[in-house]
Amino acid sequence: MTEPTLAQGENRRGVDVRVYDIILKKRRGCELSEEEINLLISRYTQGDIPDYQMSAFLMAVFFQGMSVKETHALTMAMAHSGETVDLSAIHGVKVDKHSTGGVGDKTTLVLAPLVASLGVPVAKMSGRGLGHTGGTLDKLESIPGFRVDLSKEEFVEAVNRVGIAVVGQTASIAPADKKLYALRDVTATVDSIPLIAASVCSKKLACGADAIVFDVKTGKGAFMKSQSDAEHLAELMVDIVRQAGRRGAALVSDMDQPLGYAVGNSLEVAEAIDTLRGEGPEDLRELCLSLGSLMIVLGGKAKSIEEARRNLEDSLNTGAALDKFRDLVFTQGGNAEVVDDPESLLPSARCLEAVPSSMSGYIKGINAENIGVASMMLGAGRRTKEDAIDPAAGIIILKKIGDRVEQGEPLAMLHTNDWHSLEPAAKLVMSSYEISEDKCNPPQLIYKVIEK
Ligand code: URA
Numbered sequence: 001m002t003e004p005t006l007a008q009g010e011n012r013r014g015v016d017v018r019v020y021d022i023i024l025k026k027r028r029g030c031e032l033s034e035e036e037i038n039l040l041i042s043r044y045t046q047g048d049i050p051d052y053q054m055s056a057f058l059m060a061v062f063f064q065g066m067s068v069k070e071t072h073a074l075t076m077a078m079a080h081s082g083e084t085v086d087l088s089a090i091h092g093v094k095v096d097k098h099s100t101g102g103v104g105d106k107t108t109l110v111l112a113p114l115v116a117s118l119g120v121p122v123a124k125m126s127g128r129g130l131g132h133t134g135g136t137l138d139k140l141e142s143i144p145g146f147r148v149d150l151s152k153e154e155f156v157e158a159v160n161r162v163g164i165a166v167v168g169q170t171a172s173i174a175p176a177d178k179k180l181y182a183l184r185d186v187t188a189t190v191d192s193i194p195l196i197a198a199s200v201c202s203k204k205l206a207c208g209a210d211a212i213v214f215d216v217k218t219g220k221g222a223f224m225k226s227q228s229d230a231e232h233l234a235e236l237m238v239d240i241v242r243q244a245g246r247r248g249a250a251l252v253s254d255m256d257q258p259l260g261y262a263v264g265n266s267l268e269v270a271e272a273i274d275t276l277r278g279e280g281p282e283d284l285r286e287l288c289l290s291l292g293s294l295m296i297v298l299g300g301k302a303k304s305i306e307e308a309r310r311n312l313e314d315s316l317n318t319g320a321a322l323d324k325f326r327d328l329v330f331t332q333g334g335n336a337e338v339v340d341d342p343e344s345l346l347p348s349a350r351c352l353e354a355v356p357s358s359m360s361g362y363i364k365g366i367n368a369e370n371i372g373v374a375s376m377m378l379g380a381g382r383r384t385k386e387d388a389i390d391p392a393a394g395i396i397i398l399k400k401i402g403d404r405v406e407q408g409e410p411l412a413m414l415h416t417n418d419w420h421s422l423e424p425a426a427k428l429v430m431s432s433y434e435i436s437e438d439k440c441n442p443p444q445l446i447y448k449v450i451e452k
Contacts, residue, residue, distance in 0.1 A: 103375075104134075364440045
């Protein structure tokens, strides 16, 4: 397609003609140059492009897509829109992991100490939860005393001394993504593969890791509802970080039901501790071993996935991974006794209520997104960024896909300190379950591994 040009003398007083041209070019399906993308991102970050023009651009991308070259340019422009973190003071190959977001996804709590226990330095910058998905920082802060606001010096010192630290991602990392994400959220342009890839990769690249493993979720509780879209996104993100000179690998994993059984901050910490003890839910353990194996290989601590997996299993069996979690909690000011007695030392809710099944049968489906929303209603999540959360609130799933249930038997247990929220949350949980008279198989956990 030929490049569009503006008609001479067209009356667009007050409208940035250059930006208009870029929007029109994208709307017509033409490939943008790196220079055009850089101009758009830098001027939008500075506040020189109004949201209405950027919204139009995002919608044009949503419908026309972006080439790999354009997506790479967009990622780099967003990564360089703010501070880029230099982790060179930390010894070794720093490996990061990113999940595209799920319900009950506490993998970082298990994975970070697990891979750190094998000598891969984990310098993790994480986010908070919003809407139906939880955030690692909120989960860790449910441990009494745990601080996520370490200074840069404390962060580097902790990783060099104990091999692991987890802090909040500062506002100065990829500010273009923050503005764009907020705009996408209100213009129905979140679920665009190039926009998600650029959003995720820009933050990860700016955070300075040498290698990044992506866990791309697919299913009812994920942005990517179809497996083929999830695979495309995973391949694109690996390609982008490799082009940027980092190592990359990815998994596509299931989010047709919550991961593990616990949803909600302190409940998830307790489940992560169980898993680090070698006793957690099978799906969570398997996902952590699979992601961990990729991280260990990328970090140069094993020659093959099989060798990495054996070493990770050993670390769970010997208690080395649990000890590393204890080090993390202690170093960041948390009560490390939580690791040995989570039941009495983590915050717990005053009101517990079981959600009974309305019929007998087999669990065919669980709407993970609605379980996340119900957990938010109980106090575990935020509707807006300003909301406070209740660390004790959440849901324990008692039946998962493939399980047999009898009428009246509990499907889930609600935990809250706000008894008013019990009734609407119970209704939502009940309606999230699809029950069939026929036997059903649990879904496959991992659909694809992108390693080479
Ligand atoms: N997570 C992100 O960080 N960005 C997206 O666009 C979607 C999920």
